[in-house]
Amino acid sequence: MSRTGVANSPHYADPDPRFPFPHSPTPTRCQTDPKLFDFANGDRTSDRAATEKRLAKARRACSGCPIVKDCLRWALVNKPLTKVGIFAATTPGQRTALRKRMVDRLGPDWIDVLADQDQARRERAAAARHNPLTISQARIVRLDREINGPMPKPLTPTQQQRNMARLMAGLKAA
Incomplete structure (x- = not known):
């Protein structure tokens, strides 16, 4: 699917600015061979074997892509822009699922939860660049991870509210 031709779609919507479209320093297969990624839900009704072969070829191309993870995140968040086409080796139906x-996992406001997590990750990275750990501190952290495993990630305020709502609903039901 031509990633640059999305704006020409009759059902164009603005992408979520919190999730910029991923870019790679080298051209990706979807940029060099966009027809390979053209796919609409109705495409499965014609020659099934040819469609499956084309999907497999597109999935193989995505499997070697350096930005596949960010592409999938972008495609999931920007549903109006990804109603057709293969993004990160997924079909429109797979993205809906x-x-x-x-x-189910993060709640109805899952896009906001992801944006909050990304923002917190960027803030931690920025803080780490300005206040790096000393060698002794880094050793302690490494040893702690080896012994205790990774630390649990703190919950965002949205996750805390959702968990509290679930707890209260469970208490009322009991």
């Missing part, structure tokens, strides 16, 4: 799983 993944969005439902995200709702």
